[in-house]
Amino acid sequence: MRAVVYDTVGATPEVRQVPRPACPPDGVVVDVAATGVCRSDWHAWRGHDPVPLPHVPGHEWSGTVAEVGPEVPSGAAGFSVGDRVTAPFVLGCGRCAWCAEGNAQVCPDQQQPGFTYAGSFAEQVVVHAAATNLVRLPEAVDLVAAAALGCRFATAFRALTGVARVQPGEWVVVVGCGGVGLSAVMIANALGARVVAVDVSEAARARALELGAAVALPAEEAAAAIHEVTGGGAHVGLDALGSPTTLDTSVRALRRHGRHVQVGLLLGDAAEAPVPWGLVVGQELQLFGSHGMAAVDYPAMLAMVADWRLDPARLVGCVIGLDDAGAALAAMDDPSPAGGGMTVVSLAPR
Structure with a gap:
């Protein structure tokens, strides 16, 4: 063959x-x-x-x-x-x-x-x-x-439905709008969530809006903007890329009792990326991994x-x-x- x-x-x-x-x-x-x-x-x-x-x-x-x-x-x-x-x-x-x-x-x-x-x-x-x-x-x-x-699509589906258990009306922030991230935007929108898409690329942000995102933000200082847009932070944050920066953005974008889902793989030295544990403990955030x-x-x-x-x-x-x-x-x-x-x-x- x-x-x-x-x-x-x-x-x-x-x-x-x-x-x-x-x-x-x-x-x-x-x-x-x-x-x-x-x-x-x-x-x-x-x-x-x-x-x-x-x-x-x-x-x-x-x-x-x-x-x-x-x-x-x-x-x-x-x-x-x-x-x-x-x-x-x-x-x-x-x-x-x-x-x-x-x-x-x-x-x-x-x-x-x-x-x-x-x-x-x-x-x-x-x-x-x-x-x-x-x-x-x-x-x-x-x-x-x-x-x-x-x-990409199945990974995003389970991350949102089986791990984060997204509910209608919740705010979901998707950090990184590549294949997994854009799939997550489409799926979260279909589940009745309100989606904030975050990416460094203007083209990726525009595509996220086409696929159902309510808001699309550049990556720089996105966490603060998300708290303002969502009235206190997202219920769910999903790092669809996998980097110390995107992980940090997703966690910091959450409201109290928010759920972070790590989907993007952190490779090499990035696998030891720090997490803002003061926020995790003080605001009782939940951190999840999701693999396919x-x-x-x-x-x-x-x-x-x-x-x-x-x-x-x-x-x-x-x-x-x-x-x-x-x-x-x-x-x-x-x-x-x-x-x-x-x-x-x-x-x-x-």
């Missing part, structure tokens, strides 16, 4: 012929219809997140089942060849206590396509433990739009997509072919201004 491969950190990704993947007994092989180009793939390519080499990137995708392992349930409760599917970027083992509780996103034996094994920049990708991880897509959900769900979303939680999100309360297709900016995927990944060395939309690789049906 054709796949995008790089042999060493930072080497030019190129399309080449590789063996088709073997189907695991408890898993499936999927014909990839579309796959997103995500900054997490860029981090791995640049060596910030070690991966086995040579490597095929890609971790957010949609497609149809091509082969089913003998241990996968079939029929209405299982999966069959031809089913339209997607999966989270974190695949639980399906055997541990965390998976049994519906928390595969923190499975200690998790696998991640595009990181721990070959990903979806290819004509086929494998899903292990399909009964735990595979998600059937409603016919109303377009396959290109579905490729936006597995990482398990397959068991997808139905609520897909229902909102199917009835148009959420439209992830609005986040897609560019659709390219597999031959251009490596160049799109490398282009993230010099990213265009935020707000331009995510790039999706579409694979022509065979």
Whole structure:
């Protein structure tokens, strides 16, 4: 099959012929219809997140089942060849206590396509433990739009619904309006919250307003402005970027008893970023981490997509072919201004 491969950190990704993947007994092989180009793939390519080499990137995708392992349930409760599917970027083992509780996103034996094994920049990708991880897509959900769900959109959805538990009428501040942040703006607005979007980029702020933000503010001294706009601070703050500055802004923007959710990864030295603990203790703030979303939680999100309360297709900016995927990944060395939309690789049906 054709796949995008790089042999060493930072080497030019190129399309080449590789063996088709073997189907695991408890898993499936999927014909990839579309796959997103995500900054997490860029981090791995640049060596910030070690991966086995040579490597095929890609971790957010949609497609149809091509082969089913003998241990996968079939029929209405299982999966069959031809089913339209997607999966989270974190695949639980399906055997541990965390998976049994519906928390595969923190499975200690998790696998991640595009990181721990070959990903979806290819004509086929494998899903292990399909009964735990595979998600059937409603016919109303377009396959290109579905490729936006597995990482950025689903991560934002669970951060707001499952972790922060956003309520209608609450103020939600989203700091960093890239893929996760713009998804969070759209989702929070659909949940009935009032959204303040914060970003250094004017283009990103404008896009956030288009997607439902009530207010968009530049990053400089945003916390003070948020307290004025919201009448005392946000109920929920979400750091969608992951930096000491964006974390600090989100926490300081909260009202008393506010909830901060850390979604953006803080890498390297930033992982030790300070937190204003005086505010956390004195105002009884709550701090949460949020890492993806398990397959068991997808139905609520897909229902909102199917009835148009959420439209992830609005986040897609560019659709390219597999031959251009490596160049799109490398282009993230010099990213265009935020707000331009995510790039999706579409694979022509065979």
